[in-house]
Amino acid sequence: MPSFAxxxxxxxxILTTVGVTAWQTLxxxxxxxxxxxxxxxxxxxxxx
Amino acid sequence: xxxxxxxxxxxxxxAALILGVRANLRASRRSRRDAAPRWLQAVxxxxxxxxxxxxxxxxxxxxxxxxLLGNGLGYGLYxxxxxxIWRGLGAERVEPGRPRIRADWPLKTLGGGLIGxxxxxxxxxxxxxxxxxxxxFALMAWLGCWLFHGGxxxxxxxxxxxxxxxPSSRARSALVAAEQRIEAIxxxxxxxxxxxxxxxxxxxxxxxxxxxxLLEEDPGELPxxxxxxxxxxxxxxxxxxxxxxxxxxxxxxxLDERFRQVLEQIETVFREQRDRxxxxxxxxxxxxxxxxxxxxxxxxxx
Numbered sequence: 529m530p531s532f533a534x535x536x537x538x539x540x541x542i543l544t545t546v547g548v549t550a551w552q553t554l555x556x557x558x559x560x561x562x563x564x565x566x567x568x569x570x571x572x573x574x575x576x
Numbered sequence: 577x578x579x580x581x582x583x584x585x586x587x588x589x590x591a592a593l594i595l596g597v598r599a600n601l602r603a604s605r606r607s608r609r610d611a612a613p614r615w616l617q618a619v620x621x622x623x624x625x626x627x628x629x630x631x632x633x634x635x636x637x638x639x640x641x642x643x644l645l646g647n648g649l650g651y652g653l654y655x656x657x658x659x660x661i662w663r664g665l666g667a668e669r670v671e672p673g674r675p676r677i678r679a680d681w682p683l684k685t686l687g688g689g690l691i692g693x694x695x696x697x698x699x700x701x702x703x704x705x706x707x708x709x710x711x712x713f714a715l716m717a718w719l720g721c722w723l724f725h726g727g728x729x730x731x732x733x734x735x736x737x738x739x740x741x742x743p744s745s746r747a748r749s750a751l752v753a754a755e756q757r758i759e760a761i762x763x764x765x766x767x768x769x770x771x772x773x774x775x776x777x778x779x780x781x782x783x784x785x786x787x788x789x790l791l792e793e794d795p796g797e798l799p800x801x802x803x804x805x806x807x808x809x810x811x812x813x814x815x816x817x818x819x820x821x822x823x824x825x826x827x828x829x830x831l832d833e834r835f836r837q838v839l840e841q842i843e844t845v846f847r848e849q850r851d852r853x854x855x856x857x858x859x860x861x862x863x864x865x866x867x868x869x870x871x872x873x874x875x876x877x878x
Contacts, residue, residue: 538724
């Protein structure tokens with residue numbers, strides 16, 4: 529495999545695995561329904 | 577919110593890809609030996625996992641224990657892997673005109689493994705993927721590192737593996753000793769005022785390093801070539817030391833000329849030695865060793 533193609537595939541793999549995992553983890557952390565103290569938001573009394 | 581993050585991540589990835597490919601094309605045109613550009617390696621190693629650090633902070637602020645542990649461990653492993661790969665790239669980076677002996681440990685492979693592990697742990701505990709999916713992420717990340725940064729150029733001449741020295745570790749020690757001697761010569765030559773003499777010493781150092789690289793690739797020639805390197809490098813070091821000492825005492829004249837002649841001869845022999853190693857022709861090395869030894873004895877240098 530030519531060196532350029534090998535590096536391009538490697539770059540794509542790193543971006544799609546490390547990049548996606550990192551941003552997805554951040555998104556999951558931000559949108560998690562659990563509030564501070566480990567109490568789910570639905571059980572904290574704000575929801576009916 | 578998630579969609580916004582994903583769109584942002586995609587934009588960053590595409591921008592990095594375009595810039596990287598452009599820089600890569602330029603780099604491959606500039607030099608065949610140059611690997612990927614240093615800034616792109618730095619971005620991939622140090623900046624790409626940065627959202628994991630932010631996610632760790634967010635998880636801590638929100639009191640999420642499992643994501644906190646997963647993201648914290650993952651980010652630590654990312655940093656450790658990046659450091660190993662960075663060191664591995666630095667060890668084999670060829671400075672202009674100054675080749676170096678390769679690293680003992682497969683730093684890039686180990687670093688790639690850590691980055692794969694970090695990706696798997698982050699995907700499992702941070703993103704909440706199934707362990708099998710997380711393992712697939714880990715495998716792909718490791719493969720990506722291996723393809724992008726390349727494998728380690730391992731030395732055949734004496735390899736340390738898990739703390740054990742293999743039978744050719746003596747060869748490795750000889751190469752390392754020769755490299756240290758070359759560095760000492762280069763350091764001493766910087767203090768010499770005569771530009772022509774300094775240039776000649778630089779050329780000798782460069783040739784000696786090229787010989788070391790060739791010997792590392794073909795350690796079969798090492799036993800004989802080691803004698804040449806030992807005698808010649810010792811000779812050069814003595815010339816430099818003697819020159820520095822005598823130059824402080826008085827203006828040289830005929831002595832200056834003798835130093836020049838000896839260095840000229842050593843440069844010629846080093847060049848021939850290098851060419852022979854390239855051609856794999858070492859038949860008359862012994863004769864040459866004898867000639868040079870006599871010459872250095874005549875000059876009172878050994």
